[in-house]
Amino acid sequence: MTIAAFRADLGDIPVEDHPRIVQQRSRDHYWYSPVLKAKLDHVTAEVVVSPRTQEEVKTVLAAAYRHKVAVTPRGAGTGNYGQALPLAGGAMLNLMNLDRVIDIKPDRVRAEAGIVLEKLDQQTRPAVGGELRFHPSTYRMASLGGFIAGGSGGVGSIRWGGLRNLGSILSVKIITCEESPREMELTGEDVLKVAHAYGTNGVIVEAEMPLAPACDWVDIMVGFDDFLAACRFSEAITAQDSLLLKEVAPCAAPIGQDYFNRHKPYIRDGQSVVLIMAAPVAVEPVLIHLAYHGGEVLYRSDKASEEELRRLPPIYELAWNHTTLRALKVDPSITYLQTRYPTLKHVEKIVSILGDELPMHIEMTRQDGAVTFAGLPLVRYTSEARLEEIIAIHEDNGCAVFNPHRYTLEEGGMKRTDAAQLAFKRQADPAGMLNPGKMIAWDDPGFDLNSGRAWLFQGLAATAGAA
Amino acid sequence: MTIAAFRADLGDIPVEDHPRIVQQRSRDHYWYSPVLKAKLDHVTAEVVVSPRTQEEVKTVLAAAYRHKVAVTPRGAGTGNYGQALPLAGGAMLNLMNLDRVIDIKPDRVRAEAGIVLEKLDQQTRPAVGGELRFHPSTYRMASLGGFIAGGSGGVGSIRWGGLRNLGSILSVKIITCEESPREMELTGEDVLKVAHAYGTNGVIVEAEMPLAPACDWVDIMVGFDDFLAACRFSEAITAQDSLLLKEVAPCAAPIGQDYFNRHKPYIRDGQSVVLIMAAPVAVEPVLIHLAYHGGEVLYRSDKASEEELRRLPPIYELAWNHTTLRALKVDPSITYLQTRYPTLKHVEKIVSILGDELPMHIEMTRQDGAVTFAGLPLVRYTSEARLEEIIAIHEDNGCAVFNPHRYTLEEGGMKRTDAAQLAFKRQADPAGMLNPGKMIAWDDPGFDLNSGRAWLFQGLAATAGAA
Numbered sequence: 001m002t003i004a005a006f007r008a009d010l011g012d013i014p015v016e017d018h019p020r021i022v023q024q025r026s027r028d029h030y031w032y033s034p035v036l037k038a039k040l041d042h043v044t045a046e047v048v049v050s051p052r053t054q055e056e057v058k059t060v061l062a063a064a065y066r067h068k069v070a071v072t073p074r075g076a077g078t079g080n081y082g083q084a085l086p087l088a089g090g091a092m093l094n095l096m097n098l099d100r101v102i103d104i105k106p107d108r109v110r111a112e113a114g115i116v117l118e119k120l121d122q123q124t125r126p127a128v129g130g131e132l133r134f135h136p137s138t139y140r141m142a143s144l145g146g147f148i149a150g151g152s153g154g155v156g157s158i159r160w161g162g163l164r165n166l167g168s169i170l171s172v173k174i175i176t177c178e179e180s181p182r183e184m185e186l187t188g189e190d191v192l193k194v195a196h197a198y199g200t201n202g203v204i205v206e207a208e209m210p211l212a213p214a215c216d217w218v219d220i221m222v223g224f225d226d227f228l229a230a231c232r233f234s235e236a237i238t239a240q241d242s243l244l245l246k247e248v249a250p251c252a253a254p255i256g257q258d259y260f261n262r263h264k265p266y267i268r269d270g271q272s273v274v275l276i277m278a279a280p281v282a283v284e285p286v287l288i289h290l291a292y293h294g295g296e297v298l299y300r301s302d303k304a305s306e307e308e309l310r311r312l313p314p315i316y317e318l319a320w321n322h323t324t325l326r327a328l329k330v331d332p333s334i335t336y337l338q339t340r341y342p343t344l345k346h347v348e349k350i351v352s353i354l355g356d357e358l359p360m361h362i363e364m365t366r367q368d369g370a371v372t373f374a375g376l377p378l379v380r381y382t383s384e385a386r387l388e389e390i391i392a393i394h395e396d397n398g399c400a401v402f403n404p405h406r407y408t409l410e411e412g413g414m415k416r417t418d419a420a421q422l423a424f425k426r427q428a429d430p431a432g433m434l435n436p437g438k439m440i441a442w443d444d445p446g447f448d449l450n451s452g453r454a455w456l457f458q459g460l461a462a463t464a465g466a467a
Numbered sequence: 468m469t470i471a472a473f474r475a476d477l478g479d480i481p482v483e484d485h486p487r488i489v490q491q492r493s494r495d496h497y498w499y500s501p502v503l504k505a506k507l508d509h510v511t512a513e514v515v516v517s518p519r520t521q522e523e524v525k526t527v528l529a530a531a532y533r534h535k536v537a538v539t540p541r542g543a544g545t546g547n548y549g550q551a552l553p554l555a556g557g558a559m560l561n562l563m564n565l566d567r568v569i570d571i572k573p574d575r576v577r578a579e580a581g582i583v584l585e586k587l588d589q590q591t592r593p594a595v596g597g598e599l600r601f602h603p604s605t606y607r608m609a610s611l612g613g614f615i616a617g618g619s620g621g622v623g624s625i626r627w628g629g630l631r632n633l634g635s636i637l638s639v640k641i642i643t644c645e646e647s648p649r650e651m652e653l654t655g656e657d658v659l660k661v662a663h664a665y666g667t668n669g670v671i672v673e674a675e676m677p678l679a680p681a682c683d684w685v686d687i688m689v690g691f692d693d694f695l696a697a698c699r700f701s702e703a704i705t706a707q708d709s710l711l712l713k714e715v716a717p718c719a720a721p722i723g724q725d726y727f728n729r730h731k732p733y734i735r736d737g738q739s740v741v742l743i744m745a746a747p748v749a750v751e752p753v754l755i756h757l758a759y760h761g762g763e764v765l766y767r768s769d770k771a772s773e774e775e776l777r778r779l780p781p782i783y784e785l786a787w788n789h790t791t792l793r794a795l796k797v798d799p800s801i802t803y804l805q806t807r808y809p810t811l812k813h814v815e816k817i818v819s820i821l822g823d824e825l826p827m828h829i830e831m832t833r834q835d836g837a838v839t840f841a842g843l844p845l846v847r848y849t850s851e852a853r854l855e856e857i858i859a860i861h862e863d864n865g866c867a868v869f870n871p872h873r874y875t876l877e878e879g880g881m882k883r884t885d886a887a888q889l890a891f892k893r894q895a896d897p898a899g900m901l902n903p904g905k906m907i908a909w910d911d912p913g914f915d916l917n918s919g920r921a922w923l924f925q926g927l928a929a930t931a932g933a934a
C-alpha cells in the first residue's frame with residue numbers, strides 16, 4: 001500500500017491516522033459556501049503528518065514524491081475556499097509546529113511558516129516597535145504560511161495594499177517536492193509565484209515580511225441612519241492620507257443588530273455601522289469628519305470600561321470574513337460574495353437592485369493607489385442558480401466578482417495562473433503531488449491563461465505595472 | 468514717532484535697526500518670480516525684533532497693537548511667494564529664537580515655532596524612532612512655524628498628503644495681537660484657520676505634529692530616454708501602496724544635465740530623471756518596476772562611496788522648489804509655476820504644447836487619496852504676458868494653476884479664505900496689524916469668497932469632506 005510505504009519512510013515524524021481527527025484536519029472553512037459544502041463534504045486525507053523541523057519537511061516531501069502520495073500543506077485551516085481540502089486524499093502536511101521567529105529587524109521580520117500571526121506581532125512589538133502591515137481577521141488563529149499561500153489582505157490593507165503587491169512579502173523559502181527536495185529562496189517578483197498559490201508549487205517553510213510601526217489602535221464603531229451616508233463617510237476618511245487608519249468597514253443594517261451579538265446593545269434599530277481602527281492621532285479628525293457626515297459614535301475602545309474591554313471582541317473580529325462568520329452563526333442559510341465596486345455609485349446601484357437579499361458589507365481598501373470599495377456582501381442564499389444570477393447582476397453593472405464558491409485558483413478568480421507560474425510548478429513539483437486539483441492550468445494544458453476576466457493577483461508582468 | 472514709542476515698550480528684547488540687515492531680513496525667496504521681484508523689491512521693515520520667549524512675543528504684540536505698528540512674523544524666510552515681505556513696513560518678528568522641543572511622544576512631537584525642521588527630527592529620531600511625516604525641501608533651514616504658516620507639503624507628501632489635510636497638524640498655539648495678547652490653543656479643524664495663512668491671524672509659538680516611523684531612506688536617481696516613460700514609472704510605483712516611498716519626482720531633460728551640478732556626471736545627455744527616496748524594504752521592488760518600464764539606475768546612496776556621500780547633496784535638495792533654485796542659479800531668466808495635472812494625459816498634452824519653454828518637473832503626491840501629478844515646471848521666462856498665456860494654456864486644458872507669482876493668499880490660490888477664517892482674524896488680530904496686505908478679504912469686505920477656482924487649502928467644510 002502506498003500510504004503504508006510512505007509512512008514507513010517518515011521515521012519518528014508524528015503521523016495521525018484516526019479517521020475522525022484526520023477528517024477534521026482535512027477541512028477548512030469551505031462550508032461558508034453552500035456550493036462548496038455540497039461538493040467537498042466527503043473529501044478527506046488518509047493521514048496527517050506533523051513535521052517539527054524543516055529537515056523533517058524534506059523527509060516528508062521526498063517520501064511523498066517516491067511513493068506518489070498527494071500532499072496538501074495546511075496551516076490553521078481557516079481558508080474559506082476549500083483550498084486546503086485534499087481532493088486526491090493522501091497526506092495533510094500540518095505546518096503549525098514550524099513556528100520559530102528567526103530574525104527581527106527594525107523594518108522586517110523573518111519567521112517560520114507555522115507561526116500564528118498574532119504571536120509574530122507579540123515578538124516584534126516589544127523588540128522593534130513593529131507589527132505586520134496587515135493581517136486577516138483570523139489574526140489570532142491563522143499561520144504566516146497559510147496567509148501567504150491562501151490569503152490576500154485584510155486589516156491594514158486600507159493603507160498598505162495586499163499580498164499581491166510587490167513589496168508586501170520580502171522573501172519566501174520553499175521546499176520542493178522532488179526526489180531530493182531542495183530549498184529555494186524566492187525574492188523580488190518570484191515571491192508572487194507562491195503567493196496565493198494554495199501551496200501547489202512548493203511548501204513554504206519561512207518568510208520575511210516588512211513591518212509597519214506598531215500602534216495602539218483605537219476601535220471605533222459609528223452609526224448612520226443611511227447606509228450610503230456611511231459609505232460616503234468611509235470613503236472620505238479613507239481618502240485622507242493624513243489619517244492613519246487600519247480598518248474601515250461599512251456594514252448595512254441589519255448586520256450590526258442581527259449578527260454582532262456583543263455589540264448589539266450599542267446599535268439602534270435600522271442603523272448601519274462603520275467599523276474603524278484608527279491610530280490615536282487620527283481619532284479626533286475622524287470624529288470631526290463623522291460630525292460633518294451626520295454619523296454618531298456608538299463605541300470607542302479608548303473610552304471603554306475595563307469590563308467592556310474584557311467582554312467585547314476586537315473590532316477586526318467583526319470585519320472581513322468575520323462578518324460572514326457571525327452572520328452564519330445566527331442564520332446558517334447565509335453565505336457571501338467577494339466583489340469590487342469601482343465607485344460609490346456602483347455600491348448604490350447594487351444595493352438598490354438587491355436590497356436585503358444582499359446585506360451589504362464593504363471593506364475600504366487601497367488597490368493600486370486608489371481608494372476602493374472591496375465588497376464582502378452577505379447573501380441570503382436560496383439556490384445556486386440565484387447565486388449565479390446575483391453574480392451576473394454584479395458583472396452586468398461593472399462590478400468584479402471574485403467567486404468564493406470555487407475551490408480552484410483560476411475559477412476563484414483571485415490569482416491568474418501565467419506561464420511563469422506553470423514553469424515554476426514544473427520545477428518545484430514536477431510530479432504534481434502538491435495539493436492536486438487546485439490549479440486547473442496544470443491539469444488541463446489547453447486551459448486559456450488569458451481569459452479576459454478581472455484578477456486580484458494579476459500575474460507578474462501586470463503586477464509590476466508594465467504597459 | 469510710532470516706531471520709537473513701540474521700541475520703548477520692548478524692554479531688553481533684541482531689536483535690530485541697521486537698514487541693510489533689516490532689509491535682508493525683510494525678504495524671502497520672492498525673487499524666484501520676476502513678477503514679484505519687480506513689485507516687491509523696494510519693500511522693507513523698519514526694525515527686526517527677536518523675542519527669546521513666548522512672554523516676550525506677547526510684549527511685542529501688545530506694543531504693536533498699542534502703537535499701531537505692523538508686525539510680520541518671520542521664520543527662516545525661505546517662503547517664495549513674498550508672503551513674509553512687510554508690505555506696510557513696521558517690524559519683522561523674528562521667531563527663530565523660540566526653538567525649544569517641549570514634548571516627544573512615540574507618535575507626536577510638540578515644539579516651539581522657531582525650531583528648524585531638521586533639528587526637530589534630530590531629537591525625535593533617537594528619542595522615539597519617529598520623524599516628521601513630510602517636510603519642505605528647505606528642511607535644513609525652514610522653521611516649524613514658517614512651514615505651517617507658509618508651506619503646503621513636500622518630501623513625504625507622496626504618502627501622507629499635505630498640511631491642508633485634517634490630522635497633519637495636531638495642535639497649534641498662537642498669540643493674538645490685542646491690547647492684552649492671549650494664548651489660544653487650536654486643535655481639530657481650528658488648526659486649518661492658521662495653516663497657510665501667512666501669519667495674518669495669529670503668531671504661532673508652538674505646534675504639535677504627528678510623527679511617522681523614522682527610516683534610513685535610500686536616495687535613488689534613475690534615468691529614462693523618454694520623459695513620459697519616466698512619468699508612467701513614477702505613477703506606477705506611487706500607486707503601489709506596498710512601497711514605502713518618501714519622494715518620487717520626474718524631471719524632464721535637460722533639467723538634470725543642465726542644473727543638477729553635482730549629479731550631472733551620472734546623467735546621460737537627453738536623459739530625463741526620476742528622483743526617489745525609498746525605504747530599504749522598497750528598494751528592490753522599485754528596481755523591478757524600473758526594469759519593466761525600461762529605466763536605468765544612475766545613482767543609489769546605498770551603494771555610494773564615502774566620497775560620493777560627502778560630495779552629493781541629499782536627493783530631496785534637488786526636488787520641490789530646490790529644482791527651481793538650482794535652475795535659477797545656472798540661468799537667472801528661469802522661473803516656475805505650480806500646477807496640478809489630473810492624469811498623465813494632461814502632462815502629455817502640456818508637454819506637447821509647451822516643450823522646452825516649460826522644462827517639466829513633477830512631484831508625485833497623494834491628494835485626497837488619489838495619486839496626483841503635482842507640477843512645479845520650470846518656465847523659460849520671457850514676459851509677464853507670456854507667463855499669463857502659459858497659465859491660460861494650463862487652465863484651458865483642465866490643469867489647475869496655483870499661481871506663485873502672487874503674494875496675497877487669495878490670488879496665490881492655495882488657500883481659500885472663508886467666513887470662519889475672517890471671523891477668526893477679527894478675534895486674533897482685530898486691528899489688522901499682522902502681516903497686513905496679504906489677505907484680500909480682510910482689506911476688501913466686498914471680496915467674493917466663493918469664486919469658483921481650485922484651491923489647495925479648500926477651507927473648512929470642504930476639507931472635512933462635507934457634501
Ligand SMILES: Cc1cc2nc3c(=O)[nH]c(=O)nc-3n(C[C@H](O)[C@H](O)[C@H](O)COP(=O)(O)OP(=O)(O)OC[C@H]3O[C@@H](n4cnc5c(N)ncnc54)[C@H](O)[C@@H]3O)c2cc1C
Nearest residue numbers: 075076077078079143145146147150151152154199204321
Ligand atoms: C472568519 C474568517 C475570516 C477571514 N478573514 C480573512 C481576511 O481578512 N483576509 C484574508 O486574506 N483571508 C481571510 N480569511 C481566510 C484565511 O483565514 C486566511 O487567508 C488565513 O491567513 C489562512 O491561514 P491558515 O493558516 O488558516 O491557512 P490554511 O487555511 O491552513 O491554508 C490556506 C491555503 O494555503 C495552503 N498552505 C497553508 N500553509 C502552507 C505552507 N506553509 N506552504 C504552502 N502552502 C500552505 C493550504 O494548502 C491552503 O491552500 C478568513 C477566514 C475566515 C474563516
Ligand SMILES: Cc1cc2nc3c(=O)[nH]c(=O)nc-3n(C[C@H](O)[C@H](O)[C@H](O)COP(=O)(O)OP(=O)(O)OC[C@H]3O[C@@H](n4cnc5c(N)ncnc54)[C@H](O)[C@@H]3O)c2cc1C
Nearest residue numbers: 542543544545546610612613614617618619621666671788
Ligand atoms: C528652495 C526652496 C524649496 C522649497 N520647498 C518647499 C516644499 O517642498 N514645500 C513647501 O511647502 N514649501 C517649500 N518652500 C517654501 C518654504 O521654504 C517653506 O514653506 C518653509 O517651510 C517656510 O518656512 P520658513 O521658516 O522659511 O518661513 P518664512 O518664509 O519665514 O515664513 C513663511 C510665512 O509664514 C509666516 N510665518 C513664519 N513664521 C510664523 C509664525 N511662527 N507664526 C505665524 N506666521 C509665521 C511668515 O509671515 C510668512 O508669511 C521652498 C522654498 C524654497 C526657497
